[in-house]
Every structure is written in structure tokens, then in C-alpha cells.
Amino acid sequence: MTAYILCFILFLVGLYGVVIMRNLVKIAISVSIMEFSTFLFFALLGFIDGGVAPIVNPAEPDKIYVDPLPQALVLTAIVIGLATTALLMAVIIRLYRKYGTFDIREMKNLRG
Amino acid sequence: MQGLTIIVKKTAQLIAGMIFMYGIYVITHGHLTPGGGFAGGVIIAGSFILITLAFGSDVLKLIKEERGTTVVESLATIMVVLTGTAGFIFGTGYFFNNYLPKGVVGALISAGTLPLYNIFVGIEVAASIFIIFLSLIIFKEESQL
């Protein structure tokens, strides 16, 4: 139960960063922190006490395995997370070249 | 982009090949040991990124590399979809049907179409991440001209 609560607190830290921070790089970091906490929550849900990693050894059939379904969902999501973070960074570097700052409030003043 | 010192170059030459081989091992044994197409693809992309960072390159050469990698990525994605469609044609009428013989659990040639998916997805992931890296580098180089 403690691990679930702490995992959600990590998510809330990321949310705080997204709402409060004005620096675009900090916002990208906060989004990736939120992603990480979601991955960890999925992995926590599938864990079974005394289980082994879900790799079948035909010689020893009777074992308790950890649930493979949340791991399969997270496996693809991690690589997609890298691609979306790279997309965010591409937008950010383009904005920096145009306005010369990472600050979103200054960008709003410079517009027009 | 400039390269780094000769120590880094020699070390990268030694290590990058091993990283590449490890990525291929992770992909081809994806149905037996931990790993698979996604993990191995990212590892292979890491070896290419190491070489590019250590040796540096010319902008024109980087653009040529990017164009070639785009073709590879598109072909790999098409092959993933076609392998799924082959289950519809040769199997019993639904997509992603595992129609090849299963073999013995634990042998290298087993598990039907799963190794094919692993290989194609691995190529696709490696090409995608390398394209992202290359386009960032090309952008930085071109804007400094």
C-alpha cells in the first residue's frame, strides 16, 4: 500500500512541475516523470510475492510466474515515451531558435 | 560536427561492434531470454549513436544517412503489417495468426512467426531512434552555417 501511495506522489510531483514551471525544458522533464510513475504503477499491479520472471523453463513446470500482461503493455509504452519526448524536445529547440528563450511568459510578450 | 579525441575514437571502435552484436543477440533470442524487438532495437540504435558522436561527420553525409535510414524504417514497418496479413491469408482467417509450426519450447527455431516479428520490429525501432537523433544533429549543424 505504501508503494502505491508513493508512486502516486511521484505522479503528483510531475503534475506540479507541469502546472507551476514556466521553463519549457522543465515542463518536458515533468511530463517524463509522470510517464515513469505510470510505468511503475503498472509493474506494481502485476507483481506476485514469490513469483519468478515470466520465462518458462520446460524442465521445471510448476512455478509461480509474475503476471506478463502489464509488462507487455509497459514494454511498448517505454519506447513510445522516448519518441514523444524527442518530439517535445524538437518543438522546444525550434521555439528557442525563434524567440531566444525557454520561458513561456516571455514568449507570450514577444509575440506579434 | 567535430569528432572527439583519438582515445575516444579507438575505444568507440572497439566497443561499438560488441554493442551491435549484443543487440542482434537480444533480438534473435527474444522468444527465449529477456529482451525482444523493442529492447534490441534500442541497443542497436545506441551503437550507431556512439559511432556518430565519437567520429563526427559532415552535414551532407549525415543527410544521406538520414535518407537511407528513412527507407529502411518504412520497409520494416510495411513488413510488420505484411507479416500480420500473412496470418490472414495462410492461416484460418484472422490477423496475427501464428500459422507456422511451433516447434519445441526452448529451441532457437521455434514459436512460429514470433521471431519474424521480433526482427522486423527491432529494425524499425532502431531506424526510428537513429532518425530522431540524426535530424536533431542535422538541425543543429545547419542552423550554425
Added chain:
Amino acid sequence: MDLSISIILVFMIVGAIYSIHAKDLLSAVITCGIVGYGLVICFLLLKAPDLAIVQIVVETINLIIMVAVVLDSSREERYARPDSKGFVSATAVFVMMAVLLYFFYASASPLDKLGTSTLRMAGPYIEGAAAKTGSANLVTGVVFDFRGYDTMGEAVVLVTAVLGVLTILRLKGKK
């Protein structure tokens, strides 16, 4: 298990808070690595070696991309004087965090204790996976056989993200 995961999670939370409040952008990006590499240890403790292998490589490449973006900028975050607007938004976000935490606690308390997972689909997948797919690694069996559509969708999303990066970072138009 609950205790060890919790200790690593506390470290990750401290690293995340420091990373959000750091003055220098480069140190913020590097401190973000604490969260990513801590996640690798958590995955290893939770018996998920596939995820650990992917995460440790992805985190490294993520750091390379972020550092490449940050390095050629001014790197310093200018100190912003706290004004009334910022104070209002800070109060709002703290109230929102408290409400969300309360609702998460209410919805997580009927959940199973850590280590006694009883997801409904776990049984059939584990029972049938090795015999039906012929794959010793159950995660690969689930990813490419039982959930094939999901994986194909993810591959298409990856291609779309790459197309977005190529479109945004192109300086000169092509014919």
C-alpha cells in the same frame, strides 16, 4: 518487498523535486536521470527483466537528446519574482494535489495488497501462453501474439512521431 520499493521511491521523489527546482538546466536534465535509473532498479526488484533492459537504454538515449538540446542554449533559468498570478496558481495546484491524493487513497484501498495480484486475465495467459505460442518468454508471446493489434498500433505511433520530428526540424523545404 514493499519496504525496499518504498525506499527507492523516496529517493526518486527527492530527485524529481530537485530536478524541477534546479537553477541550471543541465543539472536539471542530469538529475532527471535519477528517476529513470531508479525505475530500472524497481523493475529488477519486481521481476521484470525485459522492462529493465529497455528502460536503461532508453534513459541513456533520452539524456543524450535532452543534453543536446540544452547545451547550445543559455542554460540559466532566470529568477522569476513571485507575483500574485503565480501565487494563485500555486495555491490551486496544491489544493488539486490534495484532492487527487485523497481520491487515489479512496480508490486504491480496496486494491489487493502488494504481492497478491489477482488480475483476472493473468491465469489464462500464463496457463496457455507457452503451449499456444511456443515461446519460452511469456512477455514476447503476449506482445506479438495475443496483443498483436496493440503492437502494430504502437509501431504506427512510432512512425508518426518520427514523421513529426522530421517535419518540425526541417529548415529548408524539399521539392
